[in-house]
Amino acid sequence: MAIQILTDSSCDLTLEQFSELDIQIAPLTVHLDGQDYEDGVTIQAKTVYDAMRQGKAPKTSQISPQTFKEIFTSHAKENKPLVYIAFSSQLSGTYQTAKMMEQEVKEEYPDAPIHVIDTKCASLGQGLVVLHAAKLAKQGASVDEVVNAVKYQSEHMEHIFTVDDLEYLKRGGRISKAQAFVGTLLKVKPLLHVDDGNLVPLEKIRGSKKVLSRMLELMEERGLDLTNQTIGISHGDDLERAEQLSKMIQDKFNVSENQIVIEMVGSVIGAHSGPGTIALFFSNKPKPN
Incomplete structure (x- = not known):
């Protein structure tokens, strides 16, 4: 029986990708101007960024328990394998909610082939990770093969990113008010990464021009077999x-343009990172197919 891949909207893939690879999507919620919106469904990231540029402060919330219960129950009734590839548990309560609902559904359907995996990844x-798993599922891989691939890919996924304005990280509690003030005064651009699912400051770069070059240096230090993976x-x-960063990667590492996926940071993560964010993702140990 075909395996259904489920993920949430924080993965920042497009509706076309979801459709093409038969990926089921559960949207997180964005709160803006007193209204609630479904990320990527009833609100698009561009709207959120434009609002932030106007000084507004959108909020976000996780997926409801009821949403997960309905999805899991429908698959349990049909005994259809489901693999939910979740947003980092260190950045959202969505994974924990999904695990609770998995346990609840399995009380009634103990043999339900439902698998909930914390990627400890974002954006x-x-x-x-989702794209890789969905392609495996399409190719007829077993549930164990898909689950193991998700865990492996997640463990070896590097996240390196910078933000254009420290104010947004300050609002989200990632840095202090004083750090944001001093950083903005000195035109410091922070580089951050994800360590065990948490956002962690890596270093500070003076001047935005140096940031992309430093991201490439870190990619060279941490990446492995860059010509044989999707970036x-x-x-x-x-x-x-x-696109400038993409061209730099192609030139430096002899990577082809079609190996690089470029997408906009979605509403949920964008509400915390802000306009002008640039993030780079690659594997530090790609596994041969």
Whole structure:
């Protein structure tokens, strides 16, 4: 029986990708101007970024328990294998909610082939894991093969990113008010990465021009077999810089353009990272297919 891949909207993939690879999507919620919106469904990232540029502060919330219960129950009744590839448990309560609902559904359907996996990834880092799993499922891989691949890909996914304005990280509690003030004053651009699912400051770069070059240096240090993997770049409504980074990667590592996936950072993560974010995702140990 075909395996259904389920993920949430924080993976920052497109509706076309979901459709093409038969990926089921559960959207997180964005709160803006007193209204609730489904990320990627009833609100698009561009709207959120434009609102942030106007000084508004959108909020986000996780997927409801009822949503997961309905999805899991429908698959359990049909005994259809489901693999849910979740947003990092360190950045959202969505994974924990899904695990609770998995346990609840399995009380009634103990043999339900439902698998909930914490990627400890975010944005297109999570998205690359989802794409890989969906392609395996399409090729007829077993549930164990898909689950093991998701865990392996997640464990070896590197996230390196920078933000254009420290104010947004301050609002989200990632840095202090003083750090944001001093950083903005000195025109410091922070580089961050994801360590065991958490956002962790890596270093500070003086001047935005140096940031992309430093991202490439870190890619060279951490990446492995870059010509034989899919590389992700996501951006906070700054396609020009994302394409600039893509060209730099192609030139430096002899990577072909079709190996690089460029997507906009979605509403949920963008609400915390802000316009101008640039993020780079690659594997530090790609596994041969």
